[in-house]
Amino acid sequence: ASSDAERLTSLLEPLKTYSADFNQQVASGGGSLQNASGHMWLSRPGRFNWEVSDPYRQTVVSDGQKVYLYDPDLEQVSIRPLDQRVTHTPALLLSGQASELTENYNVSRRQQGTTEFFALSPRSNDSLFESLELVFNNERLSGIDLTDGTGQRTEISFRNIEVNPDISASHFQFKIPEGADVMREGN
Amino acid sequence: CATQAPSQKQDRLPGDWRTQQSQLEALDTWTAAGKVGIRTPEDSQSANLDWTQRNDQYRISVSGPWGTGRNTLEGNGRQVKLTNGDGTFQAPTPEELMAQQMGWSLPLSSLVYWVRGLPDPRGPHRLSEDDVGFPDTMDQAGWHIDYRDWSQADGLWLPRRIIMTYDDIRTTLVINRWQPGQADLP
Numbered sequence: 001a002s003s004d005a006e007r008l009t010s011l012l013e014p015l016k017t018y019s020a021d022f023n024q025q026v027a028s029g030g031g032s033l034q035n036a037s038g039h040m041w042l043s044r045p046g047r048f049n050w051e052v053s054d055p056y057r058q059t060v061v062s063d064g065q066k067v068y069l070y071d072p073d074l075e076q077v078s079i080r081p082l083d084q085r086v087t088h089t090p091a092l093l094l095s096g097q098a099s100e101l102t103e104n105y106n107v108s109r110r111q112q113g114t115t116e117f118f119a120l121s122p123r124s125n126d127s128l129f130e131s132l133e134l135v136f137n138n139e140r141l142s143g144i145d146l147t148d149g150t151g152q153r154t155e156i157s158f159r160n161i162e163v164n165p166d167i168s169a170s171h172f173q174f175k176i177p178e179g180a181d182v183m184r185e186g187n
Numbered sequence: 188c189a190t191q192a193p194s195q196k197q198d199r200l201p202g203d204w205r206t207q208q209s210q211l212e213a214l215d216t217w218t219a220a221g222k223v224g225i226r227t228p229e230d231s232q233s234a235n236l237d238w239t240q241r242n243d244q245y246r247i248s249v250s251g252p253w254g255t256g257r258n259t260l261e262g263n264g265r266q267v268k269l270t271n272g273d274g275t276f277q278a279p280t281p282e283e284l285m286a287q288q289m290g291w292s293l294p295l296s297s298l299v300y301w302v303r304g305l306p307d308p309r310g311p312h313r314l315s316e317d318d319v320g321f322p323d324t325m326d327q328a329g330w331h332i333d334y335r336d337w338s339q340a341d342g343l344w345l346p347r348r349i350i351m352t353y354d355d356i357r358t359t360l361v362i363n364r365w366q367p368g369q370a371d372l373p
Contacts, residue, residue: 026254034220034237052252055220056220056235069233073222074361076224076233089253089255091253129255148255148257149271150259150270150271154254
Protein backbone atom coordinates (compact mmCIF):
# COMPACT_ATOMS: atom_id res chain seq x y z
CA ALA A 1 0.00 0.00 0.00
CA SER A 2 1.23 3.53 -0.64
CA SER A 3 1.40 4.36 3.06
CA ASP A 4 3.71 1.33 3.51
CA ALA A 5 5.87 2.67 0.69
CA GLU A 6 5.85 6.11 2.32
CA ARG A 7 6.89 4.62 5.65
CA LEU A 8 9.77 2.77 3.96
CA THR A 9 10.81 5.95 2.18
CA SER A 10 10.73 7.86 5.46
CA LEU A 11 13.06 5.25 7.00
CA LEU A 12 15.44 5.15 4.03
CA GLU A 13 15.59 8.88 3.20
CA PRO A 14 17.61 9.92 6.29
CA LEU A 15 19.99 7.03 5.74
CA LYS A 16 22.75 8.75 3.74
CA THR A 17 25.59 6.40 4.65
CA TYR A 18 25.60 3.10 6.49
CA SER A 19 28.30 0.73 7.63
CA ALA A 20 27.85 -2.68 9.24
CA ASP A 21 29.21 -6.19 9.64
CA PHE A 22 26.95 -8.71 7.97
CA ASN A 23 26.28 -12.40 8.24
CA GLN A 24 24.70 -14.01 5.19
CA GLN A 25 23.14 -17.44 5.33
CA VAL A 26 21.95 -19.16 2.19
CA ALA A 27 19.42 -21.89 3.00
CA SER A 28 17.91 -24.14 0.35
CA GLY A 29 15.97 -27.38 0.23
CA GLY A 30 19.09 -29.38 1.09
CA GLY A 31 19.87 -27.58 4.37
CA SER A 32 21.96 -24.42 4.70
CA LEU A 33 24.50 -24.23 1.93
CA GLN A 34 26.90 -21.39 2.53
CA ASN A 35 27.32 -19.12 5.48
CA ALA A 36 29.37 -16.03 4.79
CA SER A 37 30.25 -12.93 6.72
CA GLY A 38 31.98 -9.64 6.05
CA HIS A 39 31.47 -5.91 6.11
CA MET A 40 29.48 -3.51 3.99
CA TRP A 41 29.54 0.23 3.43
CA LEU A 42 26.81 2.19 1.74
CA SER A 43 26.65 5.74 0.46
CA ARG A 44 23.38 6.75 -1.09
CA PRO A 45 22.67 7.13 -3.86
CA GLY A 46 24.32 4.42 -5.89
CA ARG A 47 27.53 3.64 -4.02
CA PHE A 48 28.30 0.61 -1.92
CA ASN A 49 31.08 -1.84 -0.99
CA TRP A 50 29.98 -5.36 -0.04
CA GLU A 51 32.98 -7.35 1.11
CA VAL A 52 32.64 -11.04 2.01
CA SER A 53 35.70 -12.08 4.05
CA ASP A 54 34.84 -15.51 5.52
CA PRO A 55 34.89 -18.44 4.63
CA TYR A 56 35.73 -17.14 1.18
CA ARG A 57 36.57 -13.69 -0.12
CA GLN A 58 34.50 -11.74 -2.65
CA THR A 59 33.93 -8.04 -3.09
CA VAL A 60 31.21 -6.12 -4.91
CA VAL A 61 31.82 -2.37 -5.23
CA SER A 62 29.66 0.25 -6.91
CA ASP A 63 31.19 3.67 -7.50
CA GLY A 64 27.89 5.07 -8.73
CA GLN A 65 28.69 4.39 -12.40
CA LYS A 66 30.07 0.85 -12.52
CA VAL A 67 29.72 -2.26 -10.39
CA TYR A 68 32.90 -4.30 -9.83
CA LEU A 69 32.66 -7.94 -8.76
CA TYR A 70 36.10 -9.08 -7.64
CA ASP A 71 36.82 -12.68 -6.79
CA PRO A 72 40.34 -13.05 -5.38
CA ASP A 73 40.19 -16.88 -5.47
CA LEU A 74 39.50 -16.78 -9.17
CA GLU A 75 41.60 -13.62 -9.70
CA GLN A 76 38.70 -12.35 -11.81
CA VAL A 77 37.09 -8.88 -11.86
CA SER A 78 33.86 -8.38 -13.77
CA ILE A 79 32.81 -4.80 -14.41
CA ARG A 80 29.25 -3.95 -15.33
CA PRO A 81 27.48 -0.62 -15.74
CA LEU A 82 25.28 0.34 -12.83
CA ASP A 83 21.97 -0.22 -14.52
CA GLN A 84 18.36 -0.94 -13.67
CA ARG A 85 18.79 -4.73 -13.70
CA VAL A 86 21.64 -4.59 -11.26
CA THR A 87 19.48 -2.57 -8.91
CA HIS A 88 17.77 -5.83 -8.09
CA THR A 89 20.69 -6.83 -5.91
CA PRO A 90 20.17 -6.07 -2.23
CA ALA A 91 23.15 -3.79 -1.96
CA LEU A 92 22.10 -1.57 -4.81
CA LEU A 93 18.53 -1.61 -3.69
CA LEU A 94 19.62 0.05 -0.51
CA SER A 95 21.87 2.57 -2.15
CA GLY A 96 19.32 3.65 -4.76
CA GLN A 97 16.85 6.50 -4.40
CA ALA A 98 13.92 5.58 -2.15
CA SER A 99 11.62 6.64 -5.00
CA GLU A 100 13.35 4.10 -7.33
CA LEU A 101 12.52 1.46 -4.78
CA THR A 102 8.84 2.19 -4.52
CA GLU A 103 8.56 2.60 -8.32
CA ASN A 104 10.05 -0.84 -8.98
CA TYR A 105 8.54 -2.79 -6.10
CA ASN A 106 5.20 -3.32 -4.46
CA VAL A 107 5.79 -2.56 -0.79
CA SER A 108 3.83 -4.16 2.03
CA ARG A 109 4.66 -3.62 5.68
CA ARG A 110 4.04 -5.62 8.84
CA GLN A 111 5.15 -4.97 12.39
CA GLN A 112 6.16 -7.18 15.32
CA GLY A 113 6.94 -5.17 18.42
CA THR A 114 9.63 -2.66 17.46
CA THR A 115 10.55 -4.57 14.30
CA GLU A 116 9.10 -3.49 10.96
CA PHE A 117 9.23 -5.81 7.94
CA PHE A 118 8.88 -4.36 4.43
CA ALA A 119 8.19 -7.03 1.84
CA LEU A 120 9.18 -5.90 -1.65
CA SER A 121 8.03 -7.82 -4.68
CA PRO A 122 9.38 -6.63 -8.01
CA ARG A 123 6.86 -5.17 -10.46
CA SER A 124 8.92 -6.50 -13.38
CA ASN A 125 9.66 -10.21 -13.45
CA ASP A 126 13.27 -10.01 -14.64
CA SER A 127 14.47 -9.52 -11.10
CA LEU A 128 17.15 -11.75 -9.63
CA PHE A 129 14.87 -12.57 -6.77
CA GLU A 130 11.19 -13.20 -6.21
CA SER A 131 10.73 -11.39 -2.95
CA LEU A 132 12.91 -9.38 -0.63
CA GLU A 133 12.22 -8.19 2.87
CA LEU A 134 13.92 -5.21 4.51
CA VAL A 135 13.95 -5.48 8.29
CA PHE A 136 14.11 -2.38 10.49
CA ASN A 137 14.62 -2.64 14.23
CA ASN A 138 13.76 0.54 16.16
CA GLU A 139 13.72 2.32 12.79
CA ARG A 140 17.21 1.11 11.97
CA LEU A 141 18.00 -1.25 9.10
CA SER A 142 18.94 -4.58 10.70
CA GLY A 143 18.49 -7.24 8.00
CA ILE A 144 17.53 -8.32 4.50
CA ASP A 145 15.81 -11.61 3.59
CA LEU A 146 15.77 -12.68 -0.05
CA THR A 147 13.92 -15.49 -1.82
CA ASP A 148 14.88 -16.36 -5.38
CA GLY A 149 12.89 -18.04 -8.12
CA THR A 150 13.78 -21.52 -6.83
CA GLY A 151 12.55 -20.84 -3.31
CA GLN A 152 16.11 -20.42 -2.13
CA ARG A 153 16.27 -18.12 0.89
CA THR A 154 19.22 -15.87 1.70
CA GLU A 155 19.10 -14.23 5.11
CA ILE A 156 21.41 -11.29 5.77
CA SER A 157 21.67 -9.78 9.25
CA PHE A 158 23.64 -6.68 10.19
CA ARG A 159 25.62 -5.99 13.38
CA ASN A 160 27.88 -3.19 14.66
CA ILE A 161 25.72 -0.84 12.66
CA GLU A 162 26.76 2.79 12.12
CA VAL A 163 24.15 5.07 10.56
CA ASN A 164 25.43 8.13 8.68
CA PRO A 165 29.09 7.78 9.64
CA ASP A 166 31.48 9.63 7.36
CA ILE A 167 32.95 7.06 4.99
CA SER A 168 35.96 8.00 2.87
CA ALA A 169 35.24 7.95 -0.87
CA SER A 170 38.11 5.47 -1.32
CA HIS A 171 35.78 2.75 0.00
CA PHE A 172 33.74 3.12 -3.19
CA GLN A 173 36.62 3.24 -5.64
CA PHE A 174 37.80 -0.16 -6.80
CA LYS A 175 41.47 -0.56 -7.74
CA ILE A 176 41.91 -3.49 -10.13
CA PRO A 177 44.54 -5.78 -8.58
CA GLU A 178 47.73 -6.67 -10.47
CA GLY A 179 47.36 -9.71 -12.71
CA ALA A 180 43.59 -10.06 -12.30
CA ASP A 181 41.52 -11.17 -15.32
CA VAL A 182 39.32 -8.18 -16.11
CA MET A 183 36.01 -8.69 -17.88
CA ARG A 184 33.98 -5.71 -19.00
CA GLU A 185 30.37 -6.53 -19.74
CA GLY A 186 27.97 -4.34 -21.66
CA ASN A 187 29.46 -0.87 -21.26
CA CYS B 188 68.89 -15.71 -1.15
CA ALA B 189 65.20 -16.42 -1.60
CA THR B 190 63.92 -17.74 1.67
CA GLN B 191 61.01 -20.17 1.70
CA ALA B 192 57.91 -18.35 2.95
CA PRO B 193 57.20 -19.98 6.32
CA SER B 194 53.98 -21.89 5.68
CA GLN B 195 51.90 -22.43 8.76
CA LYS B 196 50.19 -25.51 7.46
CA GLN B 197 52.10 -28.71 7.17
CA ASP B 198 53.81 -28.95 3.79
CA ARG B 199 53.16 -31.71 1.31
CA LEU B 200 56.00 -34.20 1.54
CA PRO B 201 57.43 -36.60 -1.06
CA GLY B 202 55.60 -39.92 -0.76
CA ASP B 203 52.41 -38.31 0.64
CA TRP B 204 50.70 -38.71 -2.73
CA ARG B 205 51.70 -42.35 -3.04
CA THR B 206 50.38 -43.23 0.44
CA GLN B 207 47.03 -41.46 0.00
CA GLN B 208 46.35 -42.27 -3.65
CA SER B 209 44.29 -45.39 -2.90
CA GLN B 210 42.25 -43.42 -0.34
CA LEU B 211 41.55 -40.75 -2.97
CA GLU B 212 40.53 -43.38 -5.48
CA ALA B 213 38.14 -44.83 -2.92
CA LEU B 214 36.77 -41.40 -1.92
CA ASP B 215 33.28 -41.31 -3.43
CA THR B 216 31.52 -39.09 -0.88
CA TRP B 217 32.24 -35.40 -0.24
CA THR B 218 30.91 -31.93 0.23
CA ALA B 219 33.01 -29.18 -1.33
CA ALA B 220 32.42 -25.43 -1.31
CA GLY B 221 34.33 -22.93 -3.43
CA LYS B 222 34.27 -20.96 -6.67
CA VAL B 223 34.13 -21.65 -10.39
CA GLY B 224 35.21 -19.19 -13.03
CA ILE B 225 34.76 -19.59 -16.77
CA ARG B 226 36.56 -17.53 -19.36
CA THR B 227 35.79 -17.81 -23.08
CA PRO B 228 36.56 -15.22 -25.80
CA GLU B 229 32.92 -14.06 -25.77
CA ASP B 230 31.89 -14.50 -22.18
CA SER B 231 33.17 -14.84 -18.64
CA GLN B 232 31.40 -15.85 -15.49
CA SER B 233 32.31 -16.42 -11.88
CA ALA B 234 30.13 -18.07 -9.30
CA ASN B 235 30.07 -19.68 -5.89
CA LEU B 236 30.12 -23.46 -6.10
CA ASP B 237 28.59 -26.07 -3.79
CA TRP B 238 29.24 -29.68 -4.75
CA THR B 239 27.83 -32.64 -2.83
CA GLN B 240 28.66 -36.14 -4.10
CA ARG B 241 27.85 -39.69 -2.95
CA ASN B 242 28.68 -42.56 -5.29
CA ASP B 243 27.15 -41.48 -8.61
CA GLN B 244 24.59 -39.16 -6.98
CA TYR B 245 25.41 -35.45 -6.92
CA ARG B 246 24.04 -31.98 -6.29
CA ILE B 247 26.09 -29.16 -7.82
CA SER B 248 24.91 -25.61 -7.27
CA VAL B 249 26.38 -22.42 -8.69
CA SER B 250 25.20 -18.98 -7.59
CA GLY B 251 26.16 -15.34 -7.68
CA PRO B 252 26.72 -12.98 -4.76
CA TRP B 253 23.86 -13.08 -2.18
CA GLY B 254 22.99 -16.54 -3.48
CA THR B 255 21.19 -14.97 -6.43
CA GLY B 256 20.89 -16.46 -9.89
CA ARG B 257 21.30 -19.99 -8.54
CA ASN B 258 21.46 -23.01 -10.87
CA THR B 259 21.28 -26.40 -9.14
CA LEU B 260 22.16 -29.61 -10.97
CA GLU B 261 20.96 -32.84 -9.36
CA GLY B 262 21.54 -36.25 -10.81
CA ASN B 263 22.86 -39.77 -10.60
CA GLY B 264 24.42 -41.99 -13.19
CA ARG B 265 21.10 -42.34 -15.08
CA GLN B 266 19.31 -38.97 -15.19
CA VAL B 267 19.91 -35.35 -14.30
CA LYS B 268 17.78 -32.24 -13.74
CA LEU B 269 18.66 -28.58 -13.37
CA THR B 270 16.62 -26.11 -11.31
CA ASN B 271 16.90 -22.32 -11.57
CA GLY B 272 14.70 -19.25 -11.39
CA ASP B 273 12.98 -20.22 -14.64
CA GLY B 274 12.00 -23.72 -13.54
CA THR B 275 13.28 -27.30 -13.76
CA PHE B 276 14.85 -28.75 -16.88
CA GLN B 277 16.10 -32.15 -17.96
CA ALA B 278 18.48 -33.46 -20.62
CA PRO B 279 20.28 -36.74 -21.28
CA THR B 280 23.59 -35.51 -19.87
CA PRO B 281 24.62 -32.90 -17.29
CA GLU B 282 26.96 -31.34 -19.84
CA GLU B 283 24.11 -30.71 -22.29
CA LEU B 284 21.87 -29.38 -19.52
CA MET B 285 24.53 -26.95 -18.28
CA ALA B 286 25.24 -25.74 -21.82
CA GLN B 287 21.51 -25.21 -22.47
CA GLN B 288 20.67 -23.46 -19.20
CA MET B 289 23.91 -21.82 -18.14
CA GLY B 290 25.72 -21.25 -21.45
CA TRP B 291 28.81 -23.13 -20.29
CA SER B 292 29.56 -26.64 -19.18
CA LEU B 293 32.23 -28.81 -17.64
CA PRO B 294 32.87 -32.50 -18.33
CA LEU B 295 31.33 -33.55 -15.00
CA SER B 296 31.82 -37.27 -15.51
CA SER B 297 35.59 -36.67 -15.74
CA LEU B 298 35.67 -33.78 -13.30
CA VAL B 299 34.58 -36.16 -10.53
CA TYR B 300 38.08 -37.71 -10.91
CA TRP B 301 40.05 -34.59 -11.83
CA VAL B 302 38.83 -32.75 -8.73
CA ARG B 303 40.61 -35.42 -6.65
CA GLY B 304 43.80 -35.12 -8.69
CA LEU B 305 43.05 -38.39 -10.50
CA PRO B 306 42.71 -39.12 -14.23
CA ASP B 307 39.37 -40.39 -15.57
CA PRO B 308 40.11 -44.13 -15.78
CA ARG B 309 37.99 -44.52 -18.91
CA GLY B 310 40.48 -42.85 -21.21
CA PRO B 311 44.17 -42.23 -21.88
CA HIS B 312 45.91 -39.39 -20.07
CA ARG B 313 49.33 -37.80 -19.63
CA LEU B 314 50.46 -36.73 -16.19
CA SER B 315 53.44 -34.72 -14.94
CA GLU B 316 54.36 -34.60 -11.27
CA ASP B 317 55.63 -31.72 -9.17
CA ASP B 318 58.79 -31.82 -7.06
CA VAL B 319 57.06 -33.71 -4.20
CA GLY B 320 55.38 -36.30 -6.41
CA PHE B 321 51.91 -34.73 -6.55
CA PRO B 322 50.07 -34.27 -9.87
CA ASP B 323 51.28 -31.03 -11.44
CA THR B 324 49.62 -31.08 -14.88
CA MET B 325 47.39 -33.63 -16.56
CA ASP B 326 46.17 -33.85 -20.15
CA GLN B 327 43.02 -35.82 -20.91
CA ALA B 328 40.21 -35.67 -23.50
CA GLY B 329 41.53 -32.39 -24.89
CA TRP B 330 41.66 -30.71 -21.48
CA HIS B 331 44.89 -29.42 -19.95
CA ILE B 332 44.59 -29.49 -16.16
CA ASP B 333 46.92 -27.53 -13.87
CA TYR B 334 46.98 -28.33 -10.16
CA ARG B 335 48.06 -24.99 -8.67
CA ASP B 336 47.40 -25.45 -4.95
CA TRP B 337 46.49 -28.15 -2.45
CA SER B 338 44.84 -28.12 0.96
CA GLN B 339 44.50 -30.72 3.65
CA ALA B 340 41.15 -32.00 4.94
CA ASP B 341 40.91 -34.82 7.52
CA GLY B 342 44.50 -35.78 6.74
CA LEU B 343 43.92 -35.98 2.98
CA TRP B 344 45.64 -33.63 0.56
CA LEU B 345 43.05 -32.46 -1.99
CA PRO B 346 43.31 -29.92 -4.79
CA ARG B 347 42.46 -26.38 -3.72
CA ARG B 348 42.99 -24.59 -7.04
CA ILE B 349 42.69 -26.16 -10.51
CA ILE B 350 43.02 -24.36 -13.85
CA MET B 351 41.50 -26.33 -16.73
CA THR B 352 41.83 -25.19 -20.32
CA TYR B 353 40.28 -26.58 -23.52
CA ASP B 354 41.04 -24.66 -26.73
CA ASP B 355 40.06 -21.11 -25.80
CA ILE B 356 38.01 -22.01 -22.73
CA ARG B 357 39.73 -21.36 -19.42
CA THR B 358 38.09 -22.65 -16.24
CA THR B 359 39.26 -21.98 -12.70
CA LEU B 360 38.00 -24.20 -9.93
CA VAL B 361 38.78 -23.26 -6.34
CA ILE B 362 37.71 -25.46 -3.44
CA ASN B 363 37.82 -23.43 -0.21
CA ARG B 364 36.32 -26.10 1.98
CA TRP B 365 36.60 -29.87 1.49
CA GLN B 366 34.56 -32.21 3.69
CA PRO B 367 35.52 -35.72 2.55
CA GLY B 368 33.11 -38.46 3.52
CA GLN B 369 30.20 -36.07 4.16
CA ALA B 370 27.18 -35.69 1.87
CA ASP B 371 23.77 -34.28 2.77
CA LEU B 372 21.79 -35.84 -0.07
CA PRO B 373 18.25 -37.30 -0.10
